[in-house]
Amino acid sequence: MFLVEQYKGALVTEQAVEMVERKGTGHPDQICDCVMDAISVALSRAYLQTFGTVLHHNIDKGLLAAGRVEKRFGGGEVVEPMELTIGDRATFSFEGKEIPVQEIALAAAKEWIGKNLRNVDPERHLEYRFKLAPGSQELTDIFARAGEVRGANDTSAAVGYYPLSPTEKTVLSLEHELNSERFKKLFPETGEDVKVMGLRRRDELDLTVAMPLLAGSIESEREYFDRKEKVAQEMRRFLQAGLRHFSRIDLHYNTLDEPGRGLGGVYLTLLGTSAEDADSGQVGRGNRVNGVIPIARPIGTEAAAGKNPMSHVGKIYNILAHRMAREICNSVAGVQGAHVMLLSRIGDRVDRPHMANAQLVMEPGRRAAEVEKEVEEVFEREFAEINSFCLMLAKGAYPVS
Template sequence: HHNIDKSLLAAGEVETRFGGGMVKKPMKLIFGDRATFEANGVSIPVGEIAIQTAKNWFRENMRFVDPDEHVKYQIEVQPGSSALTDIFRRGGRILEANDTSAAVGWAPMTKTERIVLSVEKYMNSKEFKKMFPESGEDIKVMGFRKDDELELIVSMAFVDRFIEDEKDYFEKKALILKEIRRFVEEKSGFEKFKVQLNTLDVPGRGLDGIYLTVLGTSADGADSGQVGRGNRVNGLISLNRPQCSEAAAGKNPVSHVGKIYNLLTHEIANEIYETVSGIREVYVWMLSKIGRPIDQPIVAAVQIIPDSSEPFDKISKEARRVVDYKLEDIEEFCMKLAHGKIPIC
């Protein structure tokens, strides 16, 4: 049992400089909430596991963050309540839900959603980092469509060790912006689009007028972060879509429906859209009840917007079949979650 989904990354303090700055105070990663520290007489080193997992993530995803030097760790995890941990002692192939929670997933992504996600993934790809080593991992892409015109506002941390002076910054920024525009023109499907990068920048103000970091993330000296405040499980924050309020990261993958249903609704929606003809858009809603087996939600509703090419009775019947199949297969789905085979962002 574990629900370590109340974690906070507190920003550190840095001094940015052209040619490379310094970290004056490391970031702090605080782990909070509940976990099992002993099972069947075996002690579980929860704190060590959490810290090592975080260090591995930093090494794999942040090129310039040394997880031993640039991050401090604070464990505020306590044993779980007897009622919730008893869910595991009760056993059974399918565990009972440890919360009453609702989730919603949908498909397909719009053209705007697809290009927003694609731009961020491309800018954080190995290919892009090889071309532009000065580009940091801290990237935000805001997309806005009006009629048939797309506007993208991109924020990207630059790494100061690769920037010689203000002139060099703006020259490299121009090259990166050109590459983003090329990618959008090739991949988006929009004939009219506008892309802007780091719009707070002001030439002539030196370090104060540009977006520089030491480690490639604004968390090194500016912005803190918290579980649940970032992207949803599909990698986006779509303001015109219904959203689940649960944070998926940190929750256990076998009984916490705040994680399971959050991801399962999206998987079911995508499966319905891809396998059932006649659908323009589909939403899947699920509601659990604490203490009830997770394969038996009290609500599993499908909202379909048809394209009028198929009889609705046929569409409805096939959609129900997908939902039933996915719920019957929920044990395998949970195991994929447990082994990290399904990304949660």
């Protein structure tokens, strides 16, 4: 069922206050999301190579328990490694063949950590705990039923929107810059555990950034604050490009710091992530699938990371809703913004939603009713290509955080 209507709420850009958060590569929650989705992609690849189809799995339960380190200016030691729990359901055998699920999951986790966290050794700095089991008979049976398109394995709703606001774009781009290859070459003493919180008050943007410096690169408290100021200067230089959207941008960096307190007054990590000794992580507590945590926007409650890309609408519809909103804005004349809500009913084919609703922000003088047919055609086109879209999800073509 499709329903197209005029958006009647206040636009986020017209509200006096807007809050947007982004958790970066080394944040414990982001690590969990990315690792679990990497495992889903690896399992999907193995299932496709062996059986020509993606089998039942949901690797969407993960917990990164913080370890313990001893830090000092100039270095430190890992006293207790972090522990990563990898959990939920997977297919361990099919048509008489065994699938080495745990080995595939472990290799995928170590590969992601090795590629994205420069100072974390996936062999020495983490321990791995598995809580994976076969799925229930009814949910597994979805993959044995006839038909090219899978049935939804849950009754679930998702929402997406487009375009991003200038605040969202700025928060997202700043974290990407701080974890970029260019920035890490310029400031190799910075860690990957970045968090950016943006507060827009009317046309002024206030940014609070947390990003540790590496203990092994900082020999003293004085050097810490000297390097911190150079990093902050580079951030301010980067943010100058965004001033066309705001009357001013204020930056606050590592605001818990307090000179004169030694190690207690500076944000140092040994490995570049607070998961080494300060903060644990969990799947679903990080960014939404469009990369930000928008406090004043409609957001769904499903964690997309690690979910099955062929039948779990918590993943499929989450990403598809944002994709549809973007396509509507880019292809339908007169539409300035779109909110898309999708609802599945368990057992129904994923290309036949229980509801697909588009709420449109129209140009002045235009009405949603004028473009209803065109928007419905976008829905029809996207759902007609659902299998191709799901296969791209299975291959990791769309980021989930």
